[in-house]
Amino acid sequence: MIPVTVLTGFLGSGKTTLLARLLKSPEFARTAVIINEFGAVGIDHDLVEAGEESFVQLETGCLCCTIRGDLEATMADLVARRADGVVPPFERIVIETSGLADPAPILNAIMSEGARGSGLALGGIVTTVDAVTGLATLAREAQSVRQAAVADRLILTKSDLAGEAADLRVRLAALNPRAPLSEALFGEIDAGVLLYTEYDRLDDFHTHTHHVHADDIQCIAIRRSEPMRALTLTLLLEALADHCGAGLLRLKGIINVAEYPHRPAIIHGVQHIFHAPAWLEGWSTADHDTRLVLIGRGLSEAWVLNLIAAIEAEIAEIAPQQAPAPL
Amino acid sequence: MDEALLALITSSLALWERAGDVRREAGGAIALESEGHEVRITRAAPDVPFRWSITIDGRARVASSVPGLLRVLRAGLDPDFRPSRVRIAPIGITPS
Known part of the structure; x- marks a missing residue:
């Protein structure tokens, strides 16, 4: 699978500077970069100089406002051109989103069937x-709150100009307690922080049930040692889609x-929208252990736990003698 | 099952920000009063192809699972509720 890393952050938060530096590091050789700029005339891509084995592709218009198929098509096209030898044999894709x-x-x-079919994850x-x-910005711009809330890693830029930024650190820790916070000093950062995968973070899940809220965004982390039947998982996701819906900024889990x-x-x-599991x-x-993380608005840890318990009780009632046999 | 369902419905009212009172009746049914609505949830008869019978303000509905029951219940209590149009396929998807 080819990992796709999303680099996001509000306007002026230093995404392009960071990306330009990262692309010069050996760890980021063989990277295909998709830069998304808002507006018909792009500038950011001129600020990013890729090495011989990496390259930059520009997308104009706001990715989140246009049909997501545009991005799916771009990624599929990159993979096809890679297979044909038209572009360098990249090993990862980085998408720099527009700040908005x-x-x-x-x-x-990225998680669509089409992208999965192209070998992307x-x-x-x-x-x-x-x-x-x-x-x-977090106080003023709802989009910046969403960008921070869904992050696997937060990077504090320009910290050389801001001193401790203690209040901001507290705010970010409350907003997204599970995302490690790194600093980019003078635009420099260990390239390795961008190379970890989603699974690494879940693998490193060490807390027990955890529930914090800041503003109205909550992060719920659930761990359980009992295996979960496939049907329980199916019904759980269906109920989450019904009752958490747009408020669920992100769900991730290892089951x-x-x-x-x-x-x-x-x-x-x-x-x-939930995607087919990757095994x-x-x-x-x-x-x-099964580990689930839910980030969003209007969530309730007690409700999720009660939901799982009720679904499991119902399944046990329907098929008490049909304990799932490991395959 | 009954205790788990009672706890789920109680916490669901809180999640949906609906005031109300949930209790279990002597016969095992769950009775619920919420913002002028009266609801009664019972197990369906064993010979019908659904599991739950939900009566909301005198109108009878059915559901075949706990998530289905929640969907019917919330739709009855909250006229603005729009359940997800996406239905999750059973995870018969196996590792490749």
Whole structure:
């Protein structure tokens, strides 16, 4: 699979500067970059100089406002041209979104069946936050809150200009407690922070049920040791789509499916759209617990736990003697 | 099942920001009063192809699963509720 990393962050938060630096690091050799700029005339792509093995493709218009098929088509085209030898054999894709973009439609495009069929998988979401203006931006711009809330990693830019930015750190920790916060000092950052995958973060899930809220965005983390039947997972996702819907900014999880205990299933959802699970070859550690993270508005940890309990009780009632046999 | 469903319906009212009172009746049915609506949830007869019978303000509905029951219940309590048009396919999807 080719990992696709989303680099997002509000206008002026330093995405392009960061990307330009990263593309000069050896870790980012063989990277295809899709830069999305708002407006018909792009500038950012001229600011990013790719190496011999990497290249930049420009998309104009706001990705989240146009049909997500545009992005799907762009990615599929890149993969096809890679196979034909028309473009360098890239090993990853980085999408730099416009600063005004809602990340949800972009994530849906990356996790779509079409993208999966092209051999693409979500690698992670990195969100830049301006240490100088970030606090005010979060207070003023709802889109910047969404960008920070869905991140797998937050990067504080321009921290050399802002000192400690203690209030902003507190705000970000409350908004997205599970995302590690790194600093880009003078635009420099360890390139490795962008190369980890979604699964790495779930694998590193060490907290038990966790629930924090800042403003009206909540992050719920649920861990359970009992394997979950496939039918329970199906019904759970259906109810989440019905009752959390647009408020669910992101759902991600690694599931120990009772029928396939040796093949963890990775699930993703954004708003009411859930994607077919990606099955890993095996567990990478001795920790085989199911771990679910939900980020969004109007969520309730108690409701999710009660929902799982009621679905499991119903399934047990319907088929008490049909305990799932591991396949 | 009954206790789990009672807890789910109680927490669902909170999630949906609907005031109300949920209780279990002697015969096992769940009775609910919420903002002028009266609801009664019972198990369907064993010989019918659904599991739950939900009566909301005298109108009878049915549901075949807990998520279906929640959908019917919320639609009856909240006229603005629009359930997801997406139906999740059963995860018969197997690892490749």
